[in-house]
Amino acid sequence: MPRKKFEKKDFKKKNMVLRKRACRFCVDKEIPIDYKLPRQLTTFLTERGKLVSRRMTGNCAYHQRCVVEAVKRARFLALLPYSVTHSMV
16 A cells, blocks of 8 residues: 655644744834843743743844843843843742
8 A cells, every 4th residue: 555645735724924023123124132131131030040042033143142141141140040040020
């Protein structure tokens, strides 16, 4: 008995439109990326404390690098935790 060949159309979900997200920092130039704003930076972290990828946040490469740098600085100054076990809550 021959195996069934799977095609790309078999795996596509119907009525699903993929649209690339616009970088929120490119759209609104007034939003600062600063290590001194830990509440803003927590949107780029998971609940485990890991950084969220560009693909998930929709940031462009330039602004993602700025966010990563700001998160690392905030962690160094203990404004953000390195992991869940290091949180002060």
